[in-house]
Amino acid sequence: MDVLAYRPNLSEFAWTFGGVKPVRTIKPGTVLEVWTEDAFGGKVRGPDDLVSKVIQFPFVNPQTGPFEVEGAEPGDTLALHFVSIEPSRDWAASSTIPFFGSLTGTPRTAGLQDPLPERIWMYEVDAKHRTVTYRALRGDYSVQLPLDPMHGTVGVAPANLETRLSLVPDNFGGNMDTPEMRAGTTCYLGVNVQGALFSLGDGHCRQGEGESCGVAVEAAMDTVLVVELLKGMATPWPRLENDDYVMSVGSSRPLEDAFRIAQADLVQWLAGEFGMDQLDAYQLLTQASETPVANVVDPNYSIVTKIRKAYLPGPAVYGGAHARLKEMGKGYLAERR
Amino acid sequence: MDVLAYRPNLSEFAWTFGGVKPVRTIKPGTVLEVWTEDAFGGKVRGPDDLVSKVIQFPFVNPQTGPFEVEGAEPGDTLALHFVSIEPSRDWAASSTIPFFGSLTGTPRTAGLQDPLPERIWMYEVDAKHRTVTYRALRGDYSVQLPLDPMHGTVGVAPANLETRLSLVPDNFGGNMDTPEMRAGTTCYLGVNVQGALFSLGDGHCRQGEGESCGVAVEAAMDTVLVVELLKGMATPWPRLENDDYVMSVGSSRPLEDAFRIAQADLVQWLAGEFGMDQLDAYQLLTQASETPVANVVDPNYSIVTKIRKAYLPGPAVYGGAHARLKEMGKGYLAERR
Amino acid sequence: MDVLAYRPNLSEFAWTFGGVKPVRTIKPGTVLEVWTEDAFGGKVRGPDDLVSKVIQFPFVNPQTGPFEVEGAEPGDTLALHFVSIEPSRDWAASSTIPFFGSLTGTPRTAGLQDPLPERIWMYEVDAKHRTVTYRALRGDYSVQLPLDPMHGTVGVAPANLETRLSLVPDNFGGNMDTPEMRAGTTCYLGVNVQGALFSLGDGHCRQGEGESCGVAVEAAMDTVLVVELLKGMATPWPRLENDDYVMSVGSSRPLEDAFRIAQADLVQWLAGEFGMDQLDAYQLLTQASETPVANVVDPNYSIVTKIRKAYLPGPAVYGGAHARLKEMGKGYLAERR
Amino acid sequence: MDVLAYRPNLSEFAWTFGGVKPVRTIKPGTVLEVWTEDAFGGKVRGPDDLVSKVIQFPFVNPQTGPFEVEGAEPGDTLALHFVSIEPSRDWAASSTIPFFGSLTGTPRTAGLQDPLPERIWMYEVDAKHRTVTYRALRGDYSVQLPLDPMHGTVGVAPANLETRLSLVPDNFGGNMDTPEMRAGTTCYLGVNVQGALFSLGDGHCRQGEGESCGVAVEAAMDTVLVVELLKGMATPWPRLENDDYVMSVGSSRPLEDAFRIAQADLVQWLAGEFGMDQLDAYQLLTQASETPVANVVDPNYSIVTKIRKAYLPGPAVYGGAHARLKEMGKGYLAERR
Numbered sequence A, B, C, D: 001m002d003v004l005a006y007r008p009n010l011s012e013f014a015w016t017f018g019g020v021k022p023v024r025t026i027k028p029g030t031v032l033e034v035w036t037e038d039a040f041g042g043k044v045r046g047p048d049d050l051v052s053k054v055i056q057f058p059f060v061n062p063q064t065g066p067f068e069v070e071g072a073e074p075g076d077t078l079a080l081h082f083v084s085i086e087p088s089r090d091w092a093a094s095s096t097i098p099f100f101g102s103l104t105g106t107p108r109t110a111g112l113q114d115p116l117p118e119r120i121w122m123y124e125v126d127a128k129h130r131t132v133t134y135r136a137l138r139g140d141y142s143v144q145l146p147l148d149p150m151h152g153t154v155g156v157a158p159a160n161l162e163t164r165l166s167l168v169p170d171n172f173g174g175n176m177d178t179p180e181m182r183a184g185t186t187c188y189l190g191v192n193v194q195g196a197l198f199s200l201g202d203g204h205c206r207q208g209e210g211e212s213c214g215v216a217v218e219a220a221m222d223t224v225l226v227v228e229l230l231k232g233m234a235t236p237w238p239r240l241e242n243d244d245y246v247m248s249v250g251s252s253r254p255l256e257d258a259f260r261i262a263q264a265d266l267v268q269w270l271a272g273e274f275g276m277d278q279l280d281a282y283q284l285l286t287q288a289s290e291t292p293v294a295n296v297v298d299p300n301y302s303i304v305t306k307i308r309k310a311y312l313p314g315p316a317v318y319g320g321a322h323a324r325l326k327e328m329g330k331g332y333l334a335e336r337r
Helices: A255-274 A276-286 A318-336 B255-274 B278-288 B318-336 C257-274 C280-288 C318-336 D255-274 D278-288 D316-337
Strands: A003-006 A024-025 A032-036 A063-069 A077-087 A092-096 A120-126 A131-136 A142-146 A150-155 A186-190 A197-204 A221-230 A237-240 A245-252 A293-294 A301-308 B002-006 B025-026 B031-036 B065-069 B077-087 B091-095 B120-126 B131-135 B144-145 B150-155 B184-192 B198-203 B221-230 B237-239 B245-252 B293-294 B301-308 C003-007 C024-026 C032-035 C063-069 C077-087 C091-095 C122-127 C129-135 C143-146 C150-155 C186-190 C198-204 C221-230 C239-241 C245-252 C293-295 C302-308 D002-006 D024-026 D031-036 D063-069 D077-088 D091-095 D121-127 D130-134 D142-146 D150-157 D186-190 D198-204 D219-229 D238-240 D245-252 D293-295 D301-308
Touching: A003 A024, A032 A063, A032 A318, A063 A221, A077 A150, A077 A318, A077 B278, A092 A255, A131 B278, A142 B278, A150 A186, A186 A318, A197 A221, A221 C239, A237 D198, A245 A255, A255 A276, A255 A301, A255 B255, A276 A301, A276 B131, A276 B144, A293 D186, B002 B025, B031 B198, B031 B318, B065 B077, B065 B221, B077 B150, B077 B198, B077 B318, B077 D091, B077 D293, B091 C122, B120 D238, B150 B184, B184 B221, B184 B318, B198 B221, B237 B318, B237 D077, B245 B255, B255 B278, B255 B301, B278 B301, C003 C024, C032 C063, C032 C198, C032 C318, C032 D301, C063 C221, C077 C198, C077 C318, C091 D238, C091 D278, C129 D278, C143 D278, C198 C221, C239 D238, C257 C280, C257 C302, C257 D255, C280 D091, C280 D130, C280 D142, D002 D024, D031 D063, D031 D198, D031 D316, D063 D219, D077 D150, D077 D198, D077 D316, D150 D186, D186 D316, D198 D219, D219 D316, D238 D293, D238 D316, D245 D255, D255 D278, D278 D301
Parallel strands: A003 A032, A024 A063, B002 B031, B025 B065, C003 C032, C024 C063, D002 D031, D024 D063
Antiparallel strands: A032 A221, A063 A197, A077 A186, A077 A221, A092 A120, A120 A131, A131 A142, A150 A197, A186 A237, A237 A245, A245 A301, A293 A301, B031 B221, B065 B198, B077 B184, B077 B221, B091 B120, B120 B131, B131 B144, B150 B198, B184 B237, B237 B245, B245 B301, B293 B301, C032 C221, C063 C198, C077 C186, C077 C221, C091 C122, C122 C129, C129 C143, C150 C198, C186 C239, C239 C245, C245 C302, C293 C302, D031 D219, D063 D198, D077 D186, D077 D219, D091 D121, D121 D130, D130 D142, D150 D198, D186 D238, D238 D245, D245 D301, D293 D301
């Protein structure tokens, strides 16, 4: 088992998907131990560190990577299995940002109203008791919420010669901001360029579905993932799998198009994997799919459509990749102990 | 405890919210035992009963009601607590319908492509084992899905002098098509006209989030609900409560506006109930809300935003109405045994 | 030639399409001389008459009518030819309204920002020199804009048992807010109920395309129109015709659906009238249609798609109704002189 | 007067905005004589040259450029005045393309319906009589439409480290597909990177507003433009000016956001140039702006908002750049004769 530990220094972050040289080249089957900085580059550490003051746009949402995967070519699928995602500090931060978020006008949902006030919420992270503590800024209410660490951003280099800012989610993955991207999940991404060139970042100690104000409980993360390459298998939109569910992630605007993408991809995926008639798969999803919103704040909005594997005609997708990668992750954890 | 049993005959259904005379007048606190016909008026009973053949639009989605609630006035809130929702037959039906559903053009998302084929899926309903059986039309795959009965449509007469078809969800409730409308849930609706004039229908044995093809597992239902009136409490958009969650339901187009409505309503509801600062409530929801899609097929699309009551500053909303109505439901069930 | 003059008093306005008894019954071929009050019911007469103060919602946008047309049945088309539309006062009013308009959050594009300030702009109307005078409230800029009188709202009773507020545009016409509804234009509306039950109002001395802030140069109007009935001709969405153009009006959300409706209706209209292949008509419109936005502020957004009649295979649509009605209008004007 | 003639060969086209080295470096004030290939790379020459057969995606919509402008820096504005745009061949082509266009599902407005048929329409271009001839494929209808040559695509390198495919319109310009980009128009684009790096292409002999089927009357063009640099003047979204109008172009999804961008930009532009209060400018645009749709088919949809200069408080924007560049164009034409 190849294990690669990689911790970027400040000059090594990527700010885009595509357009960046790889920081490392790895073989399929490698276990990657990486550190990711938080979306603010670690600069929001207290109530006065307003985002508009400490962040120089577009240098936001730093990515660790990209990693080049040997042998990866357009038409293949990259499978990333998250073994563990753990906050690397005992604090995390959130914020409102002027003209950003779902309950305000933005540069695209343009208007003439004044922006909402800019404020910072700091969270205490208790990794042992698996909580993060929310504290109201006005009044003295506080509450411990379950720690549920995840990556908001995981992606490969885009197709079509493009380079996209790390804030963007699309068919190459990117800033999908779904809480489903937690430890135990395998993320499937279609390879668009030689070497795939994937990167990740934007750790969240937790987030609500929709990430309403635009900023989750942002945190640096220590993450372990198994990287696998599935040759000759195409993946048009990001797909996720955990022990119980298979999922498709659609990202577009308006939000109904994100829904349509996720539903149609899951219909076509299931029809393809199990030889189902498309309308039969459409009917099954109509009755059995769950569709949590992921984000309604990024340049594209994202929705997840998922279905329990127990309801499917067969036991495994992508030739059983998830189970295999999970075993590799177990092997790694056993060795490490 | 007043108990009213009501079973409409064919000529007594309502096809709209508003514009219809009440079938009964009831006192607040009444337990209502009602029967609702399925969305097809019971006419789809086999693979040849194509919707385009057996249904004369707009006579689709018949509603049981409306019921007039004594003393209900604009500015009040109607609270409907669902004690039980049980399929009244051992079968249910679903269908594709030409130019209806989320993965096809429609008269509004207009286009020039041919429609998808029209097909019927019949389901066996096993109330004892709590399952419905899906059977693929092509190939021999079948699977038992959990029975999870609910009402797609619950609403009051609209404001603004309007009469809306029973297919429409909006701020008066209506055809929201969320699986959260199950037994154990209390639905809060703002009263717009004297007497509230609420009705319900569109039973589903279950549905996926989004109701992708436009038609759930449609079934007639025997339903028991407690009807309560909360005087002087306003409710701008439909809200739901069960033992674990409070929820707001937004309905509009595009889908992001449904999201914005639900999120903003929940922010303002929590701020109002618990004296929270609006931005503090926005921040809390950003990290802790769940936002399942309800429907992406009706004249308005619907999204639910919900948050666990365990995360809120106080134990109860609407003065503890949910707990009180749940107790009344228990009392009714005890008496009935 | 039947000529009917009708001037409603305050208690005779309609506030909805549908759900209202006719004020008069007329024969097809009648010339109607009507007066319409402005959208504010004439109550905004100076800078202190804030809409939020003087208007009791939903009593806004009063309609003159409805008129019952003898013999009109579902499946027929009502043709309304506007002979003249003239402001009946020498002033008109516009306004910003809190949480209404395209450059602000609204109850549906919901948010947490403060509303824009509420202000009134009064216009001088010079019918002789055909101008309205805009005056900035801050600074001393003023400019004379061309008088271009039109009706924002023209509609019939909706289908599907519905009653809609006069603020709503949809397939029954209603509050489309397009400047194309001027004298010289024929408006075709599909009949949904016995008698058609059409009404009109919302006179504008002029408006920009999109009616950005939500309020045009609102004015009472003296209007003459010829009312004709086209038996056995269906009209799925509102259509307009003047000497140079035929047009379809789509109304929905999001705005691209309004576009799709208008384009698809015009494709199908031309294909039907002239025996064109649908794809050929689609291609012709792609190169030759003009598509001004009508409104982006009402419950549905509206877009007009239009094409010059000079580019079409034949000289006339609807059997030459426009030319015939125009002649009748000329006859009326000649008699009246 | 510096005049640069540039005609790219096949290997010199750019397929993206950003991410490409400049083909030439020019001084502000240069007159550029360029040739642009059509969007199909000249490969669609007859009814059998189906786009899905002859085009290898993403090598579609080739751009001539990019040109580096000496001294251009972020915060400046590039002004491109089109002196002449003339078709360089006597034919042009259009097409339907599977799952592309406004009246069909697409990979983003995803669905399960079959695609529309793929067909080619060839046009005869008569530069002398200023016509293009449309011919129906089914039946024998043909009509001469006015020749109205324009560029669908004009843009600079994007901000935020991004590289975008030439099919994309956004705040950097790009594939806006508005017929307003004709000879006599000045296009203002904000500079995002050192040297601006602008390119252009996608000539259309004409197009309808909305470019409904996704493909205009595509043609190679001989184009002359004057390139000017306005130092220290920022331009957030593309703006156009001709002798009669100033215009803003918004590009986003859903279409109402494109409208909001264009309207808000024009409000803020006018407020800034003329010291108008923002609400006064909003009111003026509400009554006097024209808002033709540009495209409803590209990765972002585009809308133009324009207002007659005669209605504005002052005679000139951008310090009179348009008039100055027009004079330079006249000088060039006089010399050349």
